[in-house]
Structure formats: structure tokens, C-alpha cells
């Protein structure tokens with residue numbers, strides 16, 4: 012039996028993972044599910060955002076379906092106990108260094124996009140975000156300077172092997188798509204980015220069939236709204252990738268539409284909507300479950316080797332949205348459960 016770990020987390024995480032799990036149950040009868048607390052919910056239940064039992068389940072499982080973490084009521088906690096540490100810990104412990112974040116405008120969502128319809132309709136890209144390095148995992152802290160003022164610091168660092176392995180994921184992803192890879196950095200200012208650019212160019216020698224370009228992150232942010240159709244695959248670091256994918260989501264209609272896959276070198280992966288816990292709408296039945304359901308489709312494709320089921324689930328989500336069954340973030344009035352039901356009815 013294939014074991015799926017369900018880690019719903021905080022805020023809207025439980026609502027959206029419930030719909031994704033229902034879709035998986037409707038599609039495949041040979042999956043077993045085990046659920047464990049994570050994030051703020053786990054801190055409240057066991058005193059730690061990533062309890063040993065949750066990590067153990069994630070290690071045993073064939074794949075992990077993750078909701079969201081974040082709880083403003085726990086903002087005062089020391090950093091090691093904050094809900095967000097759970098997802099960082101999972102990425103580190105499972106060595107999930109490669110994050111695939113596809114963004115495309117589904118039929119009928121032109122009006123929901125932050126862009127003009129003719130610009131928005133061209134968006135069809137994948138952001139390949141490095142996930143276990145950068146300022147997220149470098150040395151960090153607060154200290155006092157010689158003049159007595161408080162200083163916070165987060166060291167940005169990348170080793171060449173970290174850059175090379177994510178660059179390869181970028182090239183391989185581009186090779187399976189339209190053959191264009193744009194590496195995004197800030198090489199005019201950051202030494203880390205200069206190394207990033209040098210290593211990406213070295214790796215490019217193995218991918219003569221892929222057209223490589225480079226862009227500074229500030230320009231990439233601007234180009235994403237000016238002309239998103241120019242991008243096929245973007246490969247970038249942890250922080251830049253986090254920011255650019257939220258931006259891309261609004262070009263594609265809503266942050267509630269973007270799934271993600273966090274992968275290591277095995278089939279094991281962690282699948283999560285790119286959105287956070289959205290505490291303002293938690294428990295109201297207003298959360299968009301599409302990103303979580305599309306993340307489940309990515310799980311079927313990447314970890315469970317069921318591409319035909321992944322295609323069916325993606326088509327069902329696209330069909331429901333095209334038929335106007337949409338949550339408020341997309342301008343609709345449907346509830347989380349109604350969208351889930353509409354997707355499952357189309358499987």
C-alpha cells in the first residue's frame with residue numbers, strides 16, 4: 012500500500028487538504044492516509060511545531076501532502092518554536108532541495124488576473140526554486156554593533172554543489188517544456204549571485220539544447236507583470252523564488268491557484284499549495300482548495316508515478332473553474348467544499 016502523510020497545519024490548511032485528500036480517495040483506492048499535526052497546531056498540541064511523530068510519519072510515507080503553517084497568535088514565540096519552522100525543518104530533514112511551482116492562467120480566469128487579459132493569457136511557466144539554502148538556512152541572529160545599536164543578520168550563502176544540482180533541475184524541466192531557462196539572480200550586487208551565475212553557466216555545457224538567459228531579480232519582477240509569456244522555466248534561489256512565485260500567482264488569477272512540489276533525488280516529495288495559512292478566512296469555508304488539489308495532482312505525477320490520474324485531477328480542477336465554480340478570491344461565491352465537490356464530480 013502507498014502511504015500518504017497528511018499534514019494539514021494551521022488556518023485554512025485543514026480545509027484545503029481535506030478537499031485534496033477527498034480527490035485522491037476518489038481517484039485511487041490503494042492509497043492509505045495517516046495524519047499528523049504540524050506548525051502552530053502541533054505547537055499547541057505537543058509544544059513543538061515539528062514533533063518527532065510528525066517527522067517520523069513524513070519519513071515513512073511515500074509522499075507528504077502539506078497544508079499551510081502560520082499563526083499570528085504565536086508571533087511572540089522564539090524563532091525555533093514558530094509554526095514556520097515546521098516546513099523549513101521538513102525541507103531540511105527530507106533534503107527537499109528542489110521546489111517546482113507551475114503558474115499558468117486557466118481558461119476563464121482572465122478577469123481574475125491582476126494583468127490585462129491579453130497579457131495574462133500568455134502566462135505558462137514553472138519557477139524552480141532552490142529550497143534548502145540561501146538566507147533561510149544561513150547563520151542568523153541579532154547582535155549589538157560597536158555603537159550599541161541592535162543589528163539583525165541572515166547570512167546568504169550558496170555552495171557550488173547546491174547551485175549545480177538546482178540548475179540541473181531547471182535545465183531538465185526546461186528540456187521537457189519549451190526549452191528555455193531563465194536564471195534569476197542579483198549578480199550585479201551579491202557575491203552569492205555571482206557564484207550562482209558562474210555555476211549555472213558551467214552546468215549549461217551539458218544542456219546545449221536548452222536556451223539559457225540571465226536576469227536580475229528586480230527586472231524579473233517587472234518582466235513578470237509586463238510580459239509573463241516570455242518565461243518558460245525560471246530557476247532561482249530560495250528567497251527570490253518565494254517572492255516571484257507569489258507575484259506570478261496573482262498574474263495567474265489568485266495565490267489560491269498555485270500548487271508546488273518539493274522534491275529530493277528520490278521519488279519522495281512534499282506537496283503543498285504555495286499559499287500560507289490565511290488566518291483571516293480560516294474556518295469560513297472561503298478558502299480556494301484548487302492549489303491543494305493541484306498539488307495532489309503533482310504528487311500523483313512525481314511521487315506516485317500515476318500521470319494519467321494526475322491529468323484527470325488537473326482537468327477536473329480546470330473544468331470546475333471554467334464552469335464558474337469559484338471561491339471569492341476568484342470573484343465567485345462557492346465554498347471550499349462546493350469547489351471540492353465540483354472537482355470530484357468531474358473526475
Ligand code: GGG
Pocket residue numbers: 077078079080081095098253283284285286287288
Ligand atoms: N503552504 C505554504 C506555507 O505554509 N507557507 C508558509 C511559510 O512560512 N513558508 C515558508 C516559505 O516557503 O518561504
